[in-house]
Amino acid sequence: MTDEAWTIRARKGDYRAVDAASHDRPMEYAVQGLMPATGATIWFGAGSTGKTQLLLWLAAHIAASGESAPRQWLGADLHVRGHILVLTAEDLREHVLQRIGMIARRMMTEHGGTNEDASALSRRIHVMAFLSMTASEFSEPNACLFERGPGGRWQPSAVLTGVEAFLDDWNRRVVEDGHPEDRIVGVILDSAVSMSGFELANSEATTNFLFYLNRLSRRQKMFWAVIGHTPKDAAKKAEDAAIERLRGSAMWSTTPRTVVEVRLAGGSENLDTVRAVYPDLAERDVVIVEVAKANSLGADLRPRALFRRKDGAYDDLTPDFPGIFGNASQPPRSKARVHTPELRRAVISLLASFGGGKPDTIIERADLRTSFNEARSSHPVLSTISDVVDGAAAKTPGTLAKELAGMNKDKLIDTSRGKIRILNLAIDEVVSQAEAGE
Structure with missing residues (x-):
């Protein structure tokens, strides 16, 4: 045991809150109020609710640069700009690239960018799609990030240590080369079910996994956005608190910095005025995004309603349809005024x-x-x-x-x-x- 061990330092009084009275450092967010700049954030929902698409849309916002880069996402200020790493064991590489390309082109159309800007944005998103890798590229039997080690203790797998080394090497190199704007600032993990390496109800494995991710992301100064799922009987819990619908051990909702639910609009939402503007509105077109749990100061708990477009991007309906969450119906601000x-x-x-x-x-x-x-x-x-x-x-x-x-x-x-x-x-x-x- 070295002098730096926590038990030794504790005896010296190193962990007393001596600076608390004068500590005024603000909470650091990647997306103001929605996702901290470091630590694991869980984004969960039922299948086909658009979780992957939503986070690729977020990735494009963060990866965009120059005058055409949006400054907000879901009405919240963006505080980080840089590269994003996407880890997936569920989609093929060509499918992910197709989605990113559609989103990038649409974003540039909306914000005045060019095809070159869309290409530059796409180059700032790294996609490790393990299903598309050959045996010579990826020789591991699976893409799981955690595994049992000696004595049965849960530990990072060779896949996770390889990802960690890549992130360290990339960020060190771009900073040394004088391009800190090219740092990787976030990782999207798609998904916990396919890549964690353990049954999600295993509390011990979940605790070790999230502790490791939270400490890793703090050291590397980046966020991990982890896609989770709801259980098959989630519909039975529709009246319960959102956090009750998160699949797996309670540690999935306790340990992350923020937990966000992504679900389809249901009976609790008022879609009358939305249908007036979108007469062909389908059942899966409106997605609700809401923070289910947050332990971060300044968390934004307001729900958002999004219209899922065919091109992979979204329209934020919340500002134009304030009555969608049960308030009095209001005419959409972007359309003609009433009583004309x-x-x-x-x-x-x-x-x-x-x-x-x-x-x-x-x-x-x-x-x-x-x-x-x-x-x-x-x-x-x-x-x-x-x-x-x-x-x-x-x-x-x-x-x-x-x-x-x-x-x-x-x-x-x-x-x-x-x-x-x-x-x-x-x-x-x-x-x-x-x-x-x-």
């Missing part, structure tokens, strides 16, 4: 399709809702509001019910008895009133 002459004209045209728009024509709300959804393709402005037509939503902005309430106030229709009765749909007069009221 164009919207009033479209609603009048819709009402006029019943009985020729003649006074005293009675319209059932259910029939109006059906016609509203059918008319969206010919009147795109209708997609700026939802098809909620119930009178109870008459005060809810961004709904058809709110528009009807306005027309009732202007004495164009009568909604006092539940049904809709046409009073006067003289379109020129109505539109003039709407224009004058802007």
Whole structure:
């Protein structure tokens, strides 16, 4: 035992919190409030929820450089910029490269970059896809990172020590060459199931594995984003706390710096206004990202709603649809404003399709809702509001019910008895009133 051993230093009083009263060093994040700059972060969810795609999208944001590089991800500031290493035993290399290429090209289109910028971004992402390596490249029997050593103790495998050596050598070389901006600042592990090397319910193995990763990432000054999974019966736990859906030992939720759930939008989310803008919305198109557990000061616990695009990137729906998490529905900010002459004209045209728009024509709300959804393709402005037509939503902005309430106030229709009765749909007069009221 050397003088540096923790038991010796403890007896000397080296671990007293003598600097606590004056310690004001802020928490260091890679993504503000979402992912610490060092340590292991677990990103978990059911299969096909987009976990890998989401983290490749994050990797592209961090790897981008120059004026076209985004400064935020999911509305949170990025504090690290550099190379990313992707470790996978689930996807083939060509499939990962295809995903990265699609994301890079889309990102440059959105942020004003060029094809050269997309290529530069891609070069800053390293992909070790062990399934695609030949036997001469990778001679190990599997890509597991932990294994039992002498005496049955869990220890890093030759694969993990090889990855560790690569990270050390790469970062040392680029710094010595005067290019610190080319440091590898993060690792994406896809996934814990396929690469940990042990059954995820094994608490001893999980503890050793995450302790090693946390200490390794602190020494190397980088993060590890580890993809986890939910168990097959996760649907039975839909009403439980999110952390209860994480597969494996409780240590998977206790030891990491942050645990983030990635899931498909469900019954607890209000997607009415989203469907108004995306009428072809499919079941798996909206993904919810939410911190399930964090032990870091300044953690951002706000949920995010993302629209998964066919090109591999995402649209952050959260700012434009503030009611998606159960608040009152709001019209999307990026679309036309409610109560414009164009919207009033479209609603009048819709009402006029019943009985020729003649006074005293009675319209059932259910029939109006059906016609509203059918008319969206010919009147795109209708997609700026939802098809909620119930009178109870008459005060809810961004709904058809709110528009009807306005027309009732202007004495164009009568909604006092539940049904809709046409009073006067003289379109020129109505539109003039709407224009004058802007």
